[in-house]
Amino acid sequence: MNQDAAQENINTNLIPKKLIPPYMKALSGSLGGIMEAACLQPIDVIKTRLQLDRSGNYKGILHCGNTIARSEGVRALWKGLTPFATHLTLKYTLRMGSNALLQSAFKDSETGKISNHGRLISGFGAGVLEAVVIVTPFEVVKIRLQQQKGLSHELLKYRGPVHCAGMIIKEEGFRGLWAGVTPTIMRNGTNQSVMFTAKNSFDVLLWKKNEGDGKVLLPWQSMISGFLAGTAGPICTGPFDVVKTRLMAQVKQGGEVKYKGMIHAIRTIHAEEGLVALWKGLLPRLMRIPPGQAIMWAVADQVIGLYERRYLQT
Template sequence: MSKQQEPIPFSVSFAAGAIAGISEILTMYPLDVVKTRVQLQDNTAKGADRYNGMVDCFRKIIKNEGFSRLYRGIAAPILMEAPKRATKFAANDEWGKIYRNLFGVTEMNQSISVLTGASAGATESFVVVPFELVKIRLQDKKSSYNGPIDVVKKVVASDGPLGLYTGLESTMWRHVLWNAGYFGVIFQVKKLLPKSETKQGQMANDLIAGSIGGTFGTILNTPSDVVKSRIQNTVRVKGVVPKYNWTLPSIALVAKEEGFAALYKGFLPKVLRLGPGGGILLVVFTSVIDFYKKMKA
């Protein structure tokens, strides 16, 4: 984020991030369901079970499973979005302070923006992994779970409490890459955009910068997101090495078996969500921070 006129308390950044995250998820969640369905699909899917892109996936879900299926598993993301997005923005601000002090600079620059974003992404990963695992298991078409609590019970029963952290390494890859791209690009785009003198102009700049940042972050992290979905959807069997286990070997395996393009499965719904979604996040976050400053004044 760009330098604030005065330090923003951690609690305020946390609350602003939470409000921004919930606003984004309520607007964009169906695209996330479609993205996950397409990512989980491998070469064995045939006929009615095969999705030929985003529109076909939307059509088949609504036709065969009902419109409400597009909101399947939303409880976990809603519960996750507050701590997830709050951690993202609050950690980004806190890491920014740490790195500015460490490198002896008073203002953010491009390199520190990327570094703080990556650090915030790594921090965020520890918060979101259990929620992501529950969401992925529920979004799968073949899911037999009866809601989020059932997922948690069955995973803990079979794999222990640490089973809820299946896919932590791939989640870190996903979040480090997305946040580094997102915050790094936001910094650069804001430098290039004309300085706004009005509230409406500032919101427009935030929407543009956040959308471009979200798009760039999505381009960077989609391969790790594809394998993360598969890793977290794999039910562990004792004595059997999972087909998808670690990020880089899984990326190589998907590229080998399904072609390089498979690493960008679900890219269209993902970028349609996280491009504009990144703009929504930044606009809402900035608006809440501005409201805090106004109330304090």
């Protein structure tokens, strides 16, 4: 009986009763966001140009990239990098931190474990929060900069992120920075709900890694889990992303806009361009988001894993 009790006590001690503090999750996400932005900005520019192409000027990803580099210079593939990098850093900081805070509400008080439905709800909440606070205004500025053709400042309406934001506020009011907020909420909420749940599941399934166990995944292991977790979202949320881009890019002409909201935009695009148009830019999204998640998690897991090993498993 004493041996059984001792064994049970050991097993209980092995169960993680602590979670990573939200501030550490936030820090790990910000560092991962910086690395992701530096690597994948050209793919994001190509995705935006393809989504805004209504006349078929670009024949595909490679043609679009070559056309931009040839006609506007290679630097044009990094248009909008400043708002993109800032946006990713702040977005991942808020996403990872708020998700950790929300997950604490679903944590089992005895084992410290979180159910899958708790991860889904926490992920959706984190996605909604980041969409409203950070993603929408930054993406409006980024998309307005990316849709401009050429590099000559004299020929461009927006001369940089700050100037662009100021022009939008002057011409369209503060609400102009939140154009497309509804489809952005739907896209990010769904994406993060799926991503956080899938990432944890893949870690457990592939590498037997549980949060708080002190095990530090190798970077390539984190990249595989992150890549797989980041694949489902773009397929499910393609229409939301196309509509978001169209709503953010449009400028009022004489007080009128082409798309009056998310539902109207979906119906208009479907009627004028066909159903497939609602998934325009899907391939470059799949070229950017899963690799982006792979890069971000490779960095974040190292930061989180080292913290677990040093402070939670002493």
